Each structure stands twice: as structure tokens, then as C-alpha cells.
Amino acid sequence: MKTLLVAEFREGKLRVKYSQLIAFAKGLPTEASMFLVGSPNDLPQFDGTLYLADVGKYGEYNPSVHKQLLLDVIAKEQPDLIVFHHSSYGWDLAPRIAVALKAAQISEVVAIEDGVPVVPVCNAKLRRKITSKTAQTILTLQAGAFGMDEDPVGAPTVVPVDTEARGKVECHGYEAAKIEGVDLTKSEVIVSAGRGVGNPENIAIVQALAKALGGEYGGSRPVVDAGWVDHDRQVGTTGRTVTPKLYVACGISGAIQHLAGMKKSEFIVAINTDKDAPIGEVADVFVVADLKQFLPVLTEKLKAL
Amino acid sequence: MKILICIKQVPDMESKFKINADGKWYDRTDLAWRMNEYDEYAVEQAVRLKEQVGEVDLTVLCIGPDQVKETMKKALAMGCDRGVHIADNDSHTREPIEIAAMVADFAKDKNFDIIFTGMQSQDRGSAQVGVMVAELLGLPAITTIVAFTFENGTVQVKRELEGGGKALVSAAIPVVLTCQLGLNTPRYPTLPNIMKAKKKELLTLAVPDLSGIGACQETAACYFPERKGSGIVLEGELPEMADKLIHLLKEKTGVLA
Numbered sequence: 001m002k003t004l005l006v007a008e009f010r011e012g013k014l015r016v017k018y019s020q021l022i023a024f025a026k027g028l029p030t031e032a033s034m035f036l037v038g039s040p041n042d043l044p045q046f047d048g049t050l051y052l053a054d055v056g057k058y059g060e061y062n063p064s065v066h067k068q069l070l071l072d073v074i075a076k077e078q079p080d081l082i083v084f085h086h087s088s089y090g091w092d093l094a095p096r097i098a099v100a101l102k103a104a105q106i107s108e109v110v111a112i113e114d115g116v117p118v119v120p121v122c123n124a125k126l127r128r129k130i131t132s133k134t135a136q137t138i139l140t141l142q143a144g145a146f147g148m149d150e151d152p153v154g155a156p157t158v159v160p161v162d163t164e165a166r167g168k169v170e171c172h173g174y175e176a177a178k179i180e181g182v183d184l185t186k187s188e189v190i191v192s193a194g195r196g197v198g199n200p201e202n203i204a205i206v207q208a209l210a211k212a213l214g215g216e217y218g219g220s221r222p223v224v225d226a227g228w229v230d231h232d233r234q235v236g237t238t239g240r241t242v243t244p245k246l247y248v249a250c251g252i253s254g255a256i257q258h259l260a261g262m263k264k265s266e267f268i269v270a271i272n273t274d275k276d277a278p279i280g281e282v283a284d285v286f287v288v289a290d291l292k293q294f295l296p297v298l299t300e301k302l303k304a305l
Numbered sequence: 306m307k308i309l310i311c312i313k314q315v316p317d318m319e320s321k322f323k324i325n326a327d328g329k330w331y332d333r334t335d336l337a338w339r340m341n342e343y344d345e346y347a348v349e350q351a352v353r354l355k356e357q358v359g360e361v362d363l364t365v366l367c368i369g370p371d372q373v374k375e376t377m378k379k380a381l382a383m384g385c386d387r388g389v390h391i392a393d394n395d396s397h398t399r400e401p402i403e404i405a406a407m408v409a410d411f412a413k414d415k416n417f418d419i420i421f422t423g424m425q426s427q428d429r430g431s432a433q434v435g436v437m438v439a440e441l442l443g444l445p446a447i448t449t450i451v452a453f454t455f456e457n458g459t460v461q462v463k464r465e466l467e468g469g470g471k472a473l474v475s476a477a478i479p480v481v482l483t484c485q486l487g488l489n490t491p492r493y494p495t496l497p498n499i500m501k502a503k504k505k506e507l508l509t510l511a512v513p514d515l516s517g518i519g520a521c522q523e524t525a526a527c528y529f530p531e532r533k534g535s536g537i538v539l540e541g542e543l544p545e546m547a548d549k550l551i552h553l554l555k556e557k558t559g560v561l562a
Binding site for chain 1: 316318319321322324331400401402405424425427428429430431432433436437440441445446447448449463464465466467468469470471472473474475476477480486487490520521522523524525526527528529530532536537538539540543544546547548550551553554557558559560561
């Protein structure tokens with residue numbers, strides 16, 4: 001079985017998560033090659049064929065051109081599996097390949113069980129096993145679901161690829177993430193507010209608990225989008241990734257993107273009225289309660305210690 | 306300008322899900338339904354574009370059984386001009402390519418300038434349909450937008466990237482855009498607009514011929530994941546739970562030393 005791994009190059013560098021693609025392929029009886037629109041000066045450590053298109057010529061985000069480059073490589077390599085990261089690059093490019101090849105795309109794979117991909121559905125409350133019925137299959141892998149214990153090693157055999165295709169989308173550069181204000185990655189205790197706080201006034205309840213525990217307060221994406229918590233306090237894939245000694249998730253359901261930002265915390269407490277909330281999968285302690293009632297009680301007791 | 310907004314009706318994610326009788330999806334009975342959150346941002350952005358440009362006609366499209374018309378009415382009340390309902394009692398069994406083909410079949414001769422949709426649905430979450438619609442129609446697509454402006458026939462958007470940075474991207478219309486959370490703040494329909502929405506056109510169409518499309522994938526099973534880890538669940542009276550939690554924090558972390 002042949003697998004083609006699609007690595008990413010963004011904001012001037014090769015994204016090192018390509019090691020997750022290699023880790024995934026190692027778990028299968030497969031021969032893997034790689035495709036990358038990137039730079040010959042920043043190559044992945046990989047013992048195999050690397051089909052490399054020059055990012056200087058084709059750009060970091062140029063969907064129809066990247067699509068054509070990749071389709072040309074697929075025509076040559078004839079892989080059975082084409083594997084992307086489930087990322088802003090992968091979920092943008094993979095469906096274009098799926099349409100062109102009339103192939104099944106299975107998105108956000110978290111595991112392979114008995115050869116069948118497993119994906120999360122309904123905010124990760126459920127799992128679904130999906131079998132492909134097409135000769136070629138496209139997979140996108142959830143960030144962090146597959147990993148290597150050691151850093152990858154190797155030197156690829158580089159095969160340059162080019163195309164005459166031109167795109168209709170223009171890139172004008174990047175806006176860096178704002179990292180002013182508090183640096184949650186330095187906090188030993190973080191108490192985060194999720195949608196369950198209900199309104200901006202209740203953020204104070206979460207802040208009070210954070211203070212009583214000697215820590216900082218943070219927030220999940222919905223409360224940051226709503227303007228109740230500043231972006232520098234957002235925990236998750238598009239915010240900060242934190243590993244404090246104690247993480248208290250208040251009214252946070254545990255969407256995948258949030259979990260990615262905090263699941264490696266040393267001790268996780270979840271406070272939520274919904275016993276089935278996915279945050280329960282990473283919580284060491286799950287308090288089934290309304291945070292608006294429980295937090296004040298907890299805070300008072302902590303202050304009295 | 307003509308704009309199409311594609312929306313999906315999904316269950317409220319706080320619902321208590323059960324697996325359905327054939328073990329391949331969640332049971333659709335006894336659930337509260339709502340507009341897919343990502344699509345709310347799409348509707349809102351289209352309505353704002355109409356407020357900016359003026360001469361803009363907004364069509365909202367939704368595929369599913371009769372019940373989805375309730376959600377379509379919300380889109381109409383937010384400011385869409387007309388609705389198109391593709392009546393499909395099996396919509397929850399369709400593959401992404403089939404849904405995309407239905408949308409493309411509707412849109413193909415209508416010359417929409419922009420097609421807005423959410424970047425994924427909250428239930429299935431395949432994040433494929435929007436891009437597939439663009440590919441089937443031969444249109445450029447830009448995904449994951451968290452900012453949008455329109456000027457002189459060009460859309461300028463910001464794509465959200467891992468780590469929180471944003472990519473600045475533009476394209477001339479016609480274009481398909483898939484919306485990420487936080488693109489804007491979706492409005493609550495006012496009562497006058499809810500009343501006006503009742504008079505707006507809501508056409509029902511049949512599912513088009515899908516022969517040759519799909520049959521790419523099959524659900525083997527849908528199930529609850531095993532709860533891993535030794536998570537302790539605390540329930541009951543608040544003071545007792547607080548005491549137990551404090552005890553656990555003293556025992557298992559250095560935080561209350």
C-alpha cells in the first residue's frame with residue numbers, strides 16, 4: 001500500500017508537525033512518500049521521496065495551484081492513501097483533491113481501529129467509524145492524535161515538481177497573533193471560563209476563584225469571541241497552549257480545539273452541568289454543578305483555609 | 306449582487322445524544338434543533354454586505370426534512386430575502402460530496418457573486434462541503450475566514466491560522482467563502498423582522514438526480530467513546546463537593562500547600 005503525506009510550510013518555515021504524518025504512516029503496512037510546497041533549505045527529516053514544489057514560486061497559500069501540483073504527483077505516485085493534517089491548510093486543500101479524484105475524504109481522524117478510521121462527531125461527544133469505498137482515500141489527521149516519541153531522522157530524495165497552473169487567490173502576508181498582556185503559559189494555575197458562564201458579569205466569579213487559588217484566569221474561544229475575556233487569555237488551538245499544574249475548566253464543554261490547548265495540564269478539574277461534556281475525557285475530577293453556584297462556595301472555602 | 310448562503314440545521318450540542326436504531330448516527334428524536342453555529346456567521350456576513358452595498362439579493366439554502374424550515378425562517382428574519390429548501394428526509398445519511406452536488410446543482414445557472422457557508426457543521430464536522438461546492442462550480446474558494454471586506458468587486462479576507470495568526474487573502478468575485486467562528490457577531494432577529502420573514506418566499510425543491518455521485522464512503526458505526534482515565538465524578542451538595550475537591554487538590558497537586 002502506498003501513502004502520500006502532505007506536509008506544510010507556513011509563515012516562512014516547514015511546520016514540524018510533519019512528524020505526526022510520519023508517525024501515522026509508521027502504524028500502517030505502507031510505503032510513504034511526501035509532498036510539500038516548501039523550501040530546499042528547510043527540508044523534513046524523512047527517508048523517502050519528497051516531491052518538492054518551490055514555495056518561492058507558488059506561494060504558501062494558493063489553493064488551485066497547490067491542488068494541481070499535488071494532483072500531478074498523485075498521478076505519478078498512484079498512492080492508495082493521501083494524508084493531510086486537519087488544519088487551515090489541510091481542510092482547505094483536501095476536499096479539492098477528493099473532488100478531482102472522486103475519492104472518499106475522511107476528516108479529522110483520531111485513530112485507526114482494525115484498519116478503520118475513527119473520527120469525532122457532535123463536538124467529540126461521539127465517535128464514528130467510516131470505511132472508504134473508493135480505491136484512493138483521503139484522510140485528514142487531527143492535530144496531536146498521532147505522534148512520535150523521538151524526533152524524525154533521515155534525508156529525503158528530493159524530486160522537484162512544477163506546474164503552469166495559476167491561481168485566482170492572492171496572498172498579502174500575515175498578521176501575527178497578538179501576544180501582549182498576560183502570558184498564561186507561565187501560570188501554574190489557570191481557571192478558565194467557557195460558554196457556561198452565561199454573561200460577562202459572571203467572569204468575575206471565575207476571576208475570584210483564580211485569585212483564591214493563586215493563579216490566572218483564561219477563557220475558551222466563545223467567551224473571547226464575545227469580548228468577555230481578552231484574546232491573550234484564550235486557551236486553545238488559536239490561542240495559547242498551556243501545561244499548568246492545575247487547570248480548572250468552568251462551563252467549558254471541551255471542544256477539540258480547546259482540549260488541544262490544555263489537555264497536557266498536570267491536573268484537570270472540570271465544572272459543568274453536562275455530565276457528557278467531552279471535557280470529561282481529560283478531567284481528573286468532574287464536578288457536576290452549575291459554576292455560578294459552585295464557584296462562590298469553593299472560593300469561600302479556599303479563602304478560609 | 307446575488308449572494309447564496311448555505312446553512313444546515315443541527316442539534317443543540319448540549320443535547321443528551323443517543324445512538325439511533327441502526328447504530329450509525331445519533332437518534333434524531335427528542336432533540337432541540339438550531340442553525341449550525343458556523344452558518345450563523347455566514348448569514349450575518351451576507352446581511353452586513355447587503356447593508357453595505359444595497360442592491361443585493363440574499364438567498365438562503367438548506368437541505369433536509371421539513372423541520373429545517375424553522376431554521377431557515379431565522380435566516381430570513383436575520384435579513385435574507387428568500388429561501389430555498391431542498392426537501393430531503395435522508396439528508397443526514399448523505400456524504401459530503403452529495404450535499405455539495407445538491408448545492409452546485411441549484412447554484413449552477415444562477416450566477417451568484419458570493420457563496421457564504423460555515424467552514425464545517427457542528428454535528429458531522431467534515432469541513433468538506435463548502436470547498437467541494439466551489440470545485441464543482443469551478444469557483445475559487447477561501448476557507449476559515451475571520452474577517453471580511455468587499456470593495457470594487459474584490460473580497461479581502463483574513464484566514465485564521467493555527468497559533469492565532471491570520472493570513473491576508475483576496476480574490477475577485479465570484480468566490481466561495483467558508484466562515485469560522487468569530488467572523489462577526491450574529492444578530493438576534495427582532496420581532497418586526499420575524500414577522501416580515503413570514504411573508505418572504507420559501508421555495509421547496511426536490512432532491513436532484515445524484516446518479517454517479519457519492520457511494521464513496523460508509524459509516525460502519527457511531528458510538529460513545531469509552532471514558533478513559535481515572536476521572537473522579539463529584540455530584541451532590543455544593544459544600545460537600547467543594548470539600549472533596551479541596552481534599553483532592555491537597556492530595557494530588559502541590560497547589561494548596
